[in-house]
Amino acid sequence: MIRLPRLLNSKSIYSTYCRYQKYATRKRFYRGTAIVQNENKWEITLDHRRLKTPNGCVLNVDSEPLARAIAAEWEAQIEVIAQPTMHLTALCNTGLDNPGKLSSHDIASYLLDYFPTDTLLFHSDDEEELKKLQNDRWAPVLEWFQKRFNITQEVSRGLQPPPVTTETRAVLARHYLSYDFFTLSALSFGVEALKSPILMLACVDRFLEPKEAVLLARLEEEYQLSRWGRVPWAHELNQAELTARVSAALLVVQCSGETHSATTKASPNE
Known part of the structure; x- marks a missing residue:
């Protein structure tokens, strides 16, 4: 590695x-x-x-x-x-x-190591209401992700990251390395903003809009705020800033991708 x-x-x-x-x-x-x-x-x-x-x-x-x-x-x-x-x-x-003097392989390896910590892979096992909310909102995205990359991915119901197979890492590695460095660095920024490679990939494939992805990334936080209250305007401003960051990353990725190919990226297993 x-x-x-x-x-x-x-x-x-x-x-x-x-x-x-x-x-x-x-x-x-x-x-x-x-x-x-x-x-x-x-x-x-x-x-x-x-x-x-x-x-x-x-x-x-x-x-x-x-x-x-x-x-x-x-x-x-x-x-x-x-x-x-x-x-x-x-x-x-x-x-x-490239102030960090990185390569495309550096960023791809970073994203692969980031994947087991994806927000969507950690489900509550204590609070039934939150558990149901996560299943209702996250399950369709996880289903899309597995179908899109022809893989099976477990989720965690505790603090330990879920297992990620060698096959899954290989599929994702091939997909990440299909982008050039310029595009991959923007993709990485979007992943970090959402704390979720899955949500960012869903945005790139136009399965989700940036605003939808941000709401899903903040699902647990919004659940807690609905119970304990929120600071007026503060959380809305944070959500707007996060959406702006994801949208910027997505624009760079999609514009760069469309320059090299007029067709949608094929599935890595095809």
């Missing part, structure tokens, strides 16, 4: 990249944004100057829709540039600069 750098064992690539940046906010210094095509790449311009990554590379992407979304992200900054909220820009910077 490939051993991961300490970077991935403790923090996400994205979080490390946020620390890697020298600022969180600064005043808006440009009047307008646009995109330009340079051969088979798309670039973003700020007042006709090419947007660059913190390492000085030109920020270019393979997809026109993704370039337009990044330009819109910069256009949406009013008086100051709130870098922590600009998830598309940060994800693309991460994919291009």
Whole structure:
């Protein structure tokens, strides 16, 4: 098994990249944004100057829709540039600069090790109401996942992670490595935001919308809040931020995938 750098064992690539940046906010210094095509790449311009990554590379992407979304992200900054909220820009910077000096195999191995801790694989065995809620809401996604990858996956009803077969790891490894590094790093960010590889894969395959995935990821938390109460606005803001992160990751993955293939990814076992 490939051993991961300490970077991935403790923090996400994205979080490390946020620390890697020298600022969180600064005043808006440009009047307008646009995109330009340079051969088979798309670039973003700020007042006709090419947007660059913190390492000085030109920020270019393979997809026109993704370039337009990044330009819109910069256009949406009013008086100051709130870098922590600009998830598309940060994800693309991460994919291009690769501050952690990782490979696709590093990220794939990380995601495989993450899989046994997937939120959807831990079901309550104490509270009947929560148990029923998890079965009603999570079971259809787990059924889709097993059918999609032609595997069988147990769930845990305690604190110990469920067993994951060698065959399941192999199937998932092949699927992850079918993506390039740029796309895989964005996929990893979405997985960490949801704390669930299964939910992120369901979003990529359009089985779930980001908002649905976030609600499923927060199912137990929402159950507890319904019993004990919530802080007004705080939990809604957290949910909105989480949805924005997942949506950004999903946009990068889908735009990158559609650039290389006009068809949906075939099942790894086909």
